[in-house]
Structure formats: structure tokens, C-alpha cells
Amino acid sequence: MIELDGLRRTYRARGRSVVAVDGVSLSVRPGEVFGVVGRSGAGKSTLLRCVNLLERPDEGTVTVDGVELTALGGDRLRAARQRIGMVHQHFALLSSRTAAGNVAFALEVMGVPRRERARRVAELLDLVGLTDRADAYPAQLSGGQKQRVGIARALAGRPKVLLCDEATSALDPETTRSILGLLRDLNQRLGLTILLITHEMDVVKRLCDSAAVMRDGRFTESGRVTELIARPGSELAAEVFPLGTPPALPGSTVVDVTVAGPDADAAFVAELTRRFDLDARILGGTVEQLAGGRAGRLRLALPGDAERTAPAVAHLRAAGLAVEVAA
Numbered sequence: 297m298i299e300l301d302g303l304r305r306t307y308r309a310r311g312r313s314v315v316a317v318d319g320v321s322l323s324v325r326p327g328e329v330f331g332v333v334g335r336s337g338a339g340k341s342t343l344l345r346c347v348n349l350l351e352r353p354d355e356g357t358v359t360v361d362g363v364e365l366t367a368l369g370g371d372r373l374r375a376a377r378q379r380i381g382m383v384h385q386h387f388a389l390l391s392s393r394t395a396a397g398n399v400a401f402a403l404e405v406m407g408v409p410r411r412e413r414a415r416r417v418a419e420l421l422d423l424v425g426l427t428d429r430a431d432a433y434p435a436q437l438s439g440g441q442k443q444r445v446g447i448a449r450a451l452a453g454r455p456k457v458l459l460c461d462e463a464t465s466a467l468d469p470e471t472t473r474s475i476l477g478l479l480r481d482l483n484q485r486l487g488l489t490i491l492l493i494t495h496e497m498d499v500v501k502r503l504c505d506s507a508a509v510m511r512d513g514r515f516t517e518s519g520r521v522t523e524l525i526a527r528p529g530s531e532l533a534a535e536v537f538p539l540g541t542p543p544a545l546p547g548s549t550v551v552d553v554t555v556a557g558p559d560a561d562a563a564f565v566a567e568l569t570r571r572f573d574l575d576a577r578i579l580g581g582t583v584e585q586l587a588g589g590r591a592g593r594l595r596l597a598l599p600g601d602a603e604r605t606a607p608a609v610a611h612l613r614a615a616g617l618a619v620e621v622a623a
């Protein structure tokens with residue numbers, strides 16, 4: 297549904313050039329929620345703005361729903377852009393218009409006739425659960441309600457694709473959860489494909505089927521969340537399931553085990569104890585249901601040095617678990 301091929305965007309300012317996006321290729325399947333995570337300055341916003349061509353890439357192509365946007369200009373590009381919704385971190389609402397007025401404005405810009413506009417506004421506000429606040433002005437709405445208006449407005453052109461620019465970063469944790477729930481619901485009910493950028497791991501956990509880690513304009517890892525997490529040395533795994541610095545436990549070997557897949561659980565700990573006569577202790581970690589499937593990481597202390605515990609580690613690896621010896 298979204299195909300980016302060899303995207304590059306360089307900024308030049310005062311004789312200096314910054315490569316914000318440095319050869320990124322990406323394929324988002326129809327109906328998928330794809331999250332790009334990374335620290336400030338990694339190039340996430342630039343990448344997202346390249347997808348609807350608010351920012352023109354210097355190199356590479358952008359194809360959305362089979363249409364190569366980078367080959368379009370003028371009216372044809374404007375028309376194609378209307379089919380891509382965008383949700384902003386700070387909502388970007390018109391303060392002089394009510395919730396309904398903000399949604400109506402997007403329909404006006406698209407040339408939707410007045411009679412149909414009223415019907416569509418009601419439909420869109422209903423979709424985001426805001427019917428009873430239709431006549432409130434942005435100043436009278438909570439952050440979560442404002443973002444619901446932002447989402448309704450983004451859906452005005454009946455888009456197949458929604459781009460979310462840090463959509464929950466300005467919200468408290470509980471409101472974040474309700475907005476993530478709404479986005480997941482819209483993704484499933486409307487078959488909406490979502491590409492989002494975020495620095496919040498909760499967003500990856502609760503919303504994303506797939507994700508990429510971006511650093512210095514490039515993707516350092518990319519794939520389905522449950523697959524990435526199980527990859528040895530995965531940065532995403534360390535961010536989503538942080539275990540911290542391993543403790544030094546003399547006489548023990550500390551291992552970090554990643555489990556992923558429909559049956560992911562901690563049952564292997566009991567099996568280790570039985571099979572190898574090792575009294576494995578859980579030091580920390582969690583196994584959870586994520587949007588992309590079950591996954592988790594557990595830190596264990598196995599009695600004995602690396603040599604004594606090697607057969608148990610090998611057994612876990614043979615069973616398909618990702619195991620890293622942490623200390």
C-alpha cells in the first residue's frame with residue numbers, strides 16, 4: 297500500500313548540508329500498522345513528510361495505493377494527497393471553528409457539497425466517538441478530544457492511508473491509550489493502513505504490527521515487531537522490553553531470553569530446571585500481548601559458570617528462543 301524506494305532528502309542551510317533521510321526503502325502492506333521509531337533528529341518527520349510529498353525527496357520514489365506520487369505534480373498530486381490522511385502531534389485545529397466546523401473545513405477544501413458535508417461531519421464525529429462535543433471549540437476540548445477531531449478531519453477524504461506524526465506525544469498515558477485504541481479500531485474496521493512515527497515504545501506495543509528503528513537517516517532494523525524482538529542484539533527489543541544493566545552474580549550466569557509467537561510464555565524456565573537440574577531464577581522481565589502478537593523478554597540467573605550452563609543455553613537456542621548471555 298505504501299512503497300518507498302531509495303528515499304533521500306538533504307537539507308542545505310548556511311553552507312552546511314544535513315542528510316535527513318539517507319536511502320530509505322520501505323513496504324507497508326495494506327491494512328498494516330507500521331511504526332518508525334527513533335530518537336530526536338533521526339529523520340522520522342522528514343521521512344513522513346516525504347510520503348505525502350509535503351517534502352519532496354531529492355532521490356527515490358514514493359508509491360501509495362499503486363500511484364507513484366513522485367511522478368505527479370499540480371492538481372493530480374493534490375488529488376492524490378487528499379486520499380492520504382495526516383494526524384499531527386499538536387492537533388493543528390482552527391481555534392475559531394467548532395469540532396464540527398474543523399471537520400467541515402476539510403470537506404469544504406475538498407469541494408464536498410454543503411448538504412453532503414453536514415452528513416459526513418456527523419458520520420466522521422461518530423466514528424471517533426465525539427458526537428456530543430460537535431459544537432465545542434478546541435479551547436473547550438481535552439487533548440484527547442482534540443486529537444479525536446484531528447483524526448476525524450484526517451479521515452474526511454476517505455483515505456486508505458493514514459500518516460500519524462507523534463499523534464499521542466502531547467497526551468497523558470491514559471489518553472494515549474484511548475487514542476491508540478481508536479486508531480487500532482479504525483485500522484480494523486476501515487482496513488486503514490497506518491504509517492506512524494513515534495519515540496514512545498507504548499505505541500509500538502499497543503498499535504504496531506511492524507516497525508523500523510531509524511538512526512541518522514537510515515533504518516537499522518525493520519520487520520514484524522515479534523520477529524524483530526526475537527533477533528539477537530535487536531535495539532527494538534531492548535527498548536520495548538528494557539532489562540537494564542545485568543547484575544554481576546558470582547557463581548551464576550545471567551541470560552536474557554526473548555520469546556515471541558502465539559504460544560510465547562515462561563514455561564521454558566520450569567523445563568530447564570527439570571531437564572538440566574538447574575535452579576533457574578527469574579530476575580526480571582515480562583511476556584505480554586502486543587498488537588503484533590505475543591512477545592516478551594525474561595532475564596534469568598542460571599547457577600554455574602558459562603561452561604556449566606552452556607548445554608542449557610544451547611538447548612534454549614535449539615528450541616528457537618533468542619538467548620543472550622548478559623553477565
Ligand SMILES: Nc1ncnc2c1ncn2[C@@H]1O[C@H](COP(=O)(O)OP(=O)(O)OP(=O)(O)O)[C@@H](O)[C@H]1O
Binds near residue numbers: 337338
Ligand atoms: N527544514 C530543515 N532545514 C534544515 N535542516 C532540517 C530541516 N528539517 C529537519 N532538519 C534536520 O534534519 C534532521 C532530521 O530531522 P527530523 O525532524 O526529520 O528528525 P526527527 O527524527 O523527526 O526528530 P524530532 O522527533 O525531533 O522531530 C535533523 O538533523 C534536523 O536538524
